[in-house]
Amino acid sequence: METRAPQKRRLETRAKLVAAAETIIAEEGFAGLRVEDVVARAKVAKGTFFSHFEDKDRLLALLIGQEMERILANIADGPPPADIDDFATRLAPLMDYIAQDRIVFDVVMRFSGAGVIETTELISLNFMHQIELFAAWIQALQGTVIRTDVEPMLLAEGVQAFAIQAMALKFCALHNTNQHHERLAPYLGPWLAQPKSAQ
Amino acid sequence: METRAPQKRRLETRAKLVAAAETIIAEEGFAGLRVEDVVARAKVAKGTFFSHFEDKDRLLALLIGQEMERILANIADGPPPADIDDFATRLAPLMDYIAQDRIVFDVVMRFSGAGVIETTELISLNFMHQIELFAAWIQALQGTVIRTDVEPMLLAEGVQAFAIQAMALKFCALHNTNQHHERLAPYLGPWLAQPKSAQ
DNA sequence: CCCTTGAATTGACCCTGGTCACTTTTTAAG
DNA sequence: CTTAAAAAGTGACCAGGGTCAATTCAAGGG
Numbered sequence: 001m002e003t004r005a006p007q008k009r010r011l012e013t014r015a016k017l018v019a020a021a022e023t024i025i026a027e028e029g030f031a032g033l034r035v036e037d038v039v040a041r042a043k044v045a046k047g048t049f050f051s052h053f054e055d056k057d058r059l060l061a062l063l064i065g066q067e068m069e070r071i072l073a074n075i076a077d078g079p080p081p082a083d084i085d086d087f088a089t090r091l092a093p094l095m096d097y098i099a100q101d102r103i104v105f106d107v108v109m110r111f112s113g114a115g116v117i118e119t120t121e122l123i124s125l126n127f128m129h130q131i132e133l134f135a136a137w138i139q140a141l142q143g144t145v146i147r148t149d150v151e152p153m154l155l156a157e158g159v160q161a162f163a164i165q166a167m168a169l170k171f172c173a174l175h176n177t178n179q180h181h182e183r184l185a186p187y188l189g190p191w192l193a194q195p196k197s198a199q
Numbered sequence: 200m201e202t203r204a205p206q207k208r209r210l211e212t213r214a215k216l217v218a219a220a221e222t223i224i225a226e227e228g229f230a231g232l233r234v235e236d237v238v239a240r241a242k243v244a245k246g247t248f249f250s251h252f253e254d255k256d257r258l259l260a261l262l263i264g265q266e267m268e269r270i271l272a273n274i275a276d277g278p279p280p281a282d283i284d285d286f287a288t289r290l291a292p293l294m295d296y297i298a299q300d301r302i303v304f305d306v307v308m309r310f311s312g313a314g315v316i317e318t319t320e321l322i323s324l325n326f327m328h329q330i331e332l333f334a335a336w337i338q339a340l341q342g343t344v345i346r347t348d349v350e351p352m353l354l355a356e357g358v359q360a361f362a363i364q365a366m367a368l369k370f371c372a373l374h375n376t377n378q379h380h381e382r383l384a385p386y387l388g389p390w391l392a393q394p395k396s397a398q
Numbered sequence: 399c400c401c402t403t404g405a406a407t408t409g410a411c412c413c414t415g416g417t418c419a420c421t422t423t424t425t426a427a428g
Numbered sequence: 429c430t431t432a433a434a435a436a437g438t439g440a441c442c443a444g445g446g447t448c449a450a451t452t453c454a455a456g457g458g
Contacts, residue, residue, distance in 0.1 A: 045437060046416085050417075051436075055416075109367070112367065187356075206454070244409055
């Protein structure tokens with residue numbers, strides 16, 4: 001069961017493929033991404049693509065996952081939310097990215113809870129990182145503005161569930177007037193706030 | 200802008216296509232559904248399929264939506280939940296159906312908040328029906344076991360968000376030991392219950 | 399009964415993701 | 429060096445969804 005380290009050539013080929021895909025996406029958007037174009041630009045045969053990525057969607061998941069990590073790191077670097085309303089605005093950059101495009105949203109959904117345990121799955125990993133960040137934020141505010149009768153972890157998962165709901169609604173023609181974080185906010189109060197009668 | 204009524208022949212063809220698809224799905228599952236097989240079984244040309252359904256997924260969405268309506272009607276016919284824990288068990292049949300198969304789950308996700316307003320979209324419609332049912336259930340329990348400080352509609356949407364979260368987790372290898380409604384339950388208490396201090 | 403018009407259907411064709419038997423390159427042992 | 433074996437890469441090929449110009453069919457007017 002030896003797992004040999006990949007040769008330098010392989011790493012270079014992979015980098016060429018990723019770079020080609022990024023260029024095409026930048027130029028034509030996610031919908032315009034064609035495997036044939038990627039391999040043409042990377043000067044590589046089609047079969048090579050599929051020896052590096054199980055399928056087209058895995059490549060997409062990789063690129064999207066990278067960007068999500070970048071955005072989340074940025075969010076984590078900033079100040080934590082000072083109150084419950086802040087949660088939605090802090091999350092906005094990530095939600096905007098995921099909901100920018102139906103293809104992105106679908107890929108994120110498909111790989112967010114993906115079956116692969118041996119997780120090179122960045123998106124799945126990112127979702128766990130989100131939870132950790134939310135839990136930390138929540139813990140810091142518990143006792144002041146956030147309820148203490150529920151575990152921070154469960155509250156964090158709930159925040160994520162609401163965020164997904166808010167993003168899914170973006171693609172519903174009825175609700176597309178609002179920003180995502182504006183659709184998220186109404187849930188967060190009832191979910192996170194300390195009951196008034198306990199104040 | 201006249202919209203002519205379809206001829207009898209067209210209705211029959213459509214029925215043949217739907218029946219063929221249902222048979223194939225029953226025999227080989229959703230993953231084994233091939234448009235070519237459907238038209239072969241229905242004794243119809245390929246082009247005809249696409250004059251009846253925009254694409255393969257629309258047909259799937261139709262079949263799945265029908266089944267969801269059937270299941271939801273069944274749930275609505277039964278007794279309403281007597282307490283918060285009951286919510287999860289009442290929802291189980293619907294969640295089991297949606298999460299039975301990754302293809303089904305993906306289609307449901309893609310068409311649940313689908314952009315089409317002129318909604319012949321059964322799945323999208325079904326999601327609205329779910330919300331209405333939940334809201335009615337919630338209203339009936341408000342003041343006894345369910346909190347009154349949040350609109351029933353918002354609470355209902357939250358229940359749906361949690362249900363989706365619970366189903367998405369089914370496809371995560373880490374959590375596949377539990378039933379869906381067991382994963383849903385932990386969220387519902389904190390979301391729906393009256394704050395203890397207000398009792 | 400014939401003809402016109404639009405609805406319904408047809409199937410050859412295209413597009414694009416994905417496969418796999420085979421060739422080329424790299425590694426390392428002798 | 430030589431050479432065997434493993435890694436990397438190739439491109440002809442296939443599968444299966446989706447298109448559309450051409451054809452057949454149904455309904456109503458004369």
